[in-house]
Amino acid sequence: MDKKLERILPRGQKPARYTGGEYGEIRKDLSGVELRMALCFPDVYEIGMSNTGMRILYRVINDMPGVWCERVFAPWFDMAEEMRKNALPLYALESGDPLSEFDAVGFSLGYEMAYTTVLEMLSLAGIPMHSRDRETLTPLVFAGGSVCCNPEPMAEYFDLMVVGEGEDVDREVLELLRSAKREGWTKKEFLSRAAKIGGIYVPSLYKPEYAPDGTLAGMTALDGAPETVTKRIMTDFENSCFPVDAMVPNTEIVHDRVGLELFRGCIRGCRFCQAGHIYRPVRNRSVEKLLQQGKEALSFSGYQEITLLSLSSSDYRGLNELCDGLMEYCEPRGIGLSLPSLRADNFSMDIMQRVQKVRKSGLTFAPEAGTQRLRDVINKNVTEEDLLRSCATAFRGGWNSVKLYFMLGLPTETDEDVLGIAELADRVVHCWRENAVNKARGLRVTVSTSCFVPKPHTPFQWEPQVSREEYLRRVTLLRENMKAKAVTYNWHDPETSFTEAVLSRGDRRIGALLEEIWRRGGYLESWSEGFALSRWTDSADKLGLDLTFYANRTRPLTELLPWDHINMGVKKRHFIREYEQAHRGCLSPDCRAACSACGANAFLPGGKCDG
Amino acid sequence: MDKLRLVYEQTGRARWISHLDAMRTLQRGLNRADVPIKYSEGFNPHALISILMPLSVGTESLYQMADIRVREEVDLAGLPERLTLAMPEGFRFRDVYENGAKPTEMKWLRVRGVWEYDERNPEEMTELCRELFSRPVQVMRKTKRGEGLFTVTEHIRDLRFVPGEKAVTVEALLSCNEPMVNPDLLTAAVAQNAPEASPDGGHFCRLATFKADDTAFR
Numbered sequence: 001m002d003k004k005l006e007r008i009l010p011r012g013q014k015p016a017r018y019t020g021g022e023y024g025e026i027r028k029d030l031s032g033v034e035l036r037m038a039l040c041f042p043d044v045y046e047i048g049m050s051n052t053g054m055r056i057l058y059r060v061i062n063d064m065p066g067v068w069c070e071r072v073f074a075p076w077f078d079m080a081e082e083m084r085k086n087a088l089p090l091y092a093l094e095s096g097d098p099l100s101e102f103d104a105v106g107f108s109l110g111y112e113m114a115y116t117t118v119l120e121m122l123s124l125a126g127i128p129m130h131s132r133d134r135e136t137l138t139p140l141v142f143a144g145g146s147v148c149c150n151p152e153p154m155a156e157y158f159d160l161m162v163v164g165e166g167e168d169v170d171r172e173v174l175e176l177l178r179s180a181k182r183e184g185w186t187k188k189e190f191l192s193r194a195a196k197i198g199g200i201y202v203p204s205l206y207k208p209e210y211a212p213d214g215t216l217a218g219m220t221a222l223d224g225a226p227e228t229v230t231k232r233i234m235t236d237f238e239n240s241c242f243p244v245d246a247m248v249p250n251t252e253i254v255h256d257r258v259g260l261e262l263f264r265g266c267i268r269g270c271r272f273c274q275a276g277h278i279y280r281p282v283r284n285r286s287v288e289k290l291l292q293q294g295k296e297a298l299s300f301s302g303y304q305e306i307t308l309l310s311l312s313s314s315d316y317r318g319l320n321e322l323c324d325g326l327m328e329y330c331e332p333r334g335i336g337l338s339l340p341s342l343r344a345d346n347f348s349m350d351i352m353q354r355v356q357k358v359r360k361s362g363l364t365f366a367p368e369a370g371t372q373r374l375r376d377v378i379n380k381n382v383t384e385e386d387l388l389r390s391c392a393t394a395f396r397g398g399w400n401s402v403k404l405y406f407m408l409g410l411p412t413e414t415d416e417d418v419l420g421i422a423e424l425a426d427r428v429v430h431c432w433r434e435n436a437v438n439k440a441r442g443l444r445v446t447v448s449t450s451c452f453v454p455k456p457h458t459p460f461q462w463e464p465q466v467s468r469e470e471y472l473r474r475v476t477l478l479r480e481n482m483k484a485k486a487v488t489y490n491w492h493d494p495e496t497s498f499t500e501a502v503l504s505r506g507d508r509r510i511g512a513l514l515e516e517i518w519r520r521g522g523y524l525e526s527w528s529e530g531f532a533l534s535r536w537t538d539s540a541d542k543l544g545l546d547l548t549f550y551a552n553r554t555r556p557l558t559e560l561l562p563w564d565h566i567n568m569g570v571k572k573r574h575f576i577r578e579y580e581q582a583h584r585g586c587l588s589p590d591c592r593a594a595c596s597a598c599g600a601n602a603f604l605p606g607g608k609c610d611g
Numbered sequence: 612m613d614k615l616r617l618v619y620e621q622t623g624r625a626r627w628i629s630h631l632d633a634m635r636t637l638q639r640g641l642n643r644a645d646v647p648i649k650y651s652e653g654f655n656p657h658a659l660i661s662i663l664m665p666l667s668v669g670t671e672s673l674y675q676m677a678d679i680r681v682r683e684e685v686d687l688a689g690l691p692e693r694l695t696l697a698m699p700e701g702f703r704f705r706d707v708y709e710n711g712a713k714p715t716e717m718k719w720l721r722v723r724g725v726w727e728y729d730e731r732n733p734e735e736m737t738e739l740c741r742e743l744f745s746r747p748v749q750v751m752r753k754t755k756r757g758e759g760l761f762t763v764t765e766h767i768r769d770l771r772f773v774p775g776e777k778a779v780t781v782e783a784l785l786s787c788n789e790p791m792v793n794p795d796l797l798t799a800a801v802a803q804n805a806p807e808a809s810p811d812g813g814h815f816c817r818l819a820t821f822k823a824d825d826t827a828f829r
């Protein structure tokens with residue numbers, strides 16, 4: 001270990017996150033390594049190590065002969081400061097070698113608020129931030145992850161971006177880079193070849209033009225790059241990589257357990273939900289496979305807890321069978337099974353009761369909106385009866401705390417919808433009075449609201465976000481009407497939601513804004529310690545950018561959107577139809593009830609979803 | 612068979628693992644090696660593992676001890692090797708046995724430390740340290756009850772300083788029970804009483820533990 005690092009470590013919090021050396025860490029002999037990849041996560045160790053995508057890619061890339069993939073996380077503020085003071089460049093955990101020595105530096109990007117962290121990590125590594133300032137072939141700096149569905153805000157910084165699932169594409173990029181290194185290609189040559197790989201977006205090969213009113217007027221593909229970049233997915237999800245031998249950290253992380261990935265995609269079409277649209281079509285893993293993977297991962301890791309991962313676990317067809325099989329293994333070993341993202345229906349509550357006989361975790365539901373009318377607008381197919389019936393079952397089974405999640409500022413929302421949230425909470429309290437088996441323990445209902453953020457590649461991509469003042473007015477209205485003692489109301493501050501709205505639908509001009517915010521100290525902005533709205537507004541003023549143009553403007557359906565040249569599988573036609581359905585207050589069926597021909601089936605051989 | 616004592620090393624990168632994290636890491640290692648650990652009763656059952664003398668972050672140990680409770684007979688043959696394979700880098704199991712001595716019988720801890728001097732002469736530093744510790748030395752230390760002056764030399768035996776390359780090796784027997792003297796107090800004592808000899812870096816390693824009568828504690 002580097003002497004400088006050894007001396008810095010005792011000064012910061014939680015040194016174990018900066019040392020590597022975990023059980024299951026992959027180390028390779030450099031004499032057999034041709035290509036070195038740094039897999040970077042722009043957040044702290046505890047968050048990055050909890051990320052399923054990171055675990056998968058670490059395994060997939062390290063399975064390539066001659067390639068060594070190591071991990072890099074963002075240092076917490078105290079450590080970043082010490083590193084700068086002591087001229088210790090950002091390093092990879094496995095070897096301790098500085099990032100600048102790597103051939104490929106790949107970022108996993110799951111949320112927009114991590115953008116400035118990418119800039120700081122590159123700066124800590126001494127790597128030029130802008131793609132245009134990195135003239136040599138290596139280090140190649142690229143990114144993948146869900147936010148790449150609108151690659152524009154970070155376009156100036158990355159040499160290329162991976163659209164869709166990375167398991168295959170990353171390997172193809174690294175193979176091409178290996179050839180490029182061997183044969184001495186220039187970076188330009190490499191990028192123009194990379195642009196021909198499906199799912200690769202090379203930002204420097206696309207030139208945006210803007211109309212006088214500030215909207216996008218055109219996006220020209222240069223040098224033979226494809227007009228649209230279409231995402232890639234793992235079509236054979238059953239047999240795609242799940243690392244049963246994933247690393248086990250030496251220090252506590254956020255999701256410190258085995259996570260079994262049941263399926264990708266979602267059959268529901270909630271109109272605000274980006275994940276539900278960009279991961280289409282649904283691809284399942286069989287019960288047999290999941291049982292095998294779950295048991296192997298538990299036995300390898302020594303974890304005492306396993307959880308099921310998916311966008312909506314209740315929609316997994318074999319859920320009953322899977323839970324029974326897992327319980328058979330877990331119960332005698334004292335291993336806990338947790339079931340997040342369940343729907344509020346009878347079927348799910350039944351399973352929940354069987355699984356959580358001993359340790360009862362809290363109940364969490366996300367009705368998202370307070371009235372049936374608004375739930376229909378957003379296509380959240382949950383009724384009040386469903387929710388209350390589920391609560392009744394739970395209260396009879398001994399549960400005594402419920403968390404309810406809502407959004408404020410959804411399209412067409414009125415004060416009546418806002419007040420509907422308070423009424424729903426009251427009905428849950430009433431339901432507890434009628435059904436609780438042990439009233440002495442009391443009830444806790446927690447209502448949380450966040451400000452709706454319109455996202456690209458959803459039917460609400462044209463919608464405005466309500467202003468911060470309007471969101472806070474609705475919060476006050478709700479707070480004043482939340483009367484029951486058992487109900488606690490938490491609201492998410494609207495400031496980060498506002499900046500998220502700017503970034504998620506931003507265009508290439510946002511790149512300069514990010515740099516300015518970073519210069520003013522923006523780093524780890526998804527943490528309150530790293531975020532200040534004033535940094536954003538001051539930076540925007542300096543650059544003459546109007547943030548409300550991105551966040552709060554209603555975009556006409558005819559406007560060219562900055563992400564229109566990225567094809568995530570669902571056709572724009574479908575989004576328009578869903579947008580219109582929403583404004584008529586009409587529900588659309590889920591994929592199992594009836595296919596709405598969104599276009600995503602084209603990604604599967606035979607064109608059949610949900611197999 | 613109910614209680615087992617594990618003796619292990621925790622060195623290298625593993626010295627940065629905190630006490631709580633070491634407990635978790637041990638528990639997972641035991642699970643991987645199929646050792647049937649006993650759990651506490653109650654609402655939130657936890658594994659019955661206790662580390663005899665928690666290691667402070669940054670310190671190495673060649674002689675860490677942990678007691679565990681087991682649900683059933685465990686075959687002890689080959690268990691240390693199996694446990695070593697089931698643990699992250701830096702942990703090596705030396706022994707597993709029943710009937711370990713009572714923790715209260717532990718009295719002395721042998722430590723060795725390296726104090727690094729990037730620019731200063733190690734011979735001179737050794738002299739300064741020897742000189743300092745030739746008389747009673749007090750050090751300000753924080754305890755649960757607050758800050759206070761503590762005469763560290765009353766609880767140290769066999770203190771030796773040996774000059775090396777860009778470093779001084781420190782060896783000592785420290786009281787590790789009533790009172791517990793953390794080896795970092797030696798470094799603090801130098802920083803507070805002879806700042807000119809305060810090292811640029813370095814750390815300690817625990818070597819062995821003894822009872823009050825100087826026989827091995829195991």
Ligand code: SF4
Pocket residue numbers: 280281282590591592594595596597598599600601602609
């Ligand atoms: S093609 Fe049909 S079934 Fe497949 S994801 Fe789209 S709407 Fe659902």
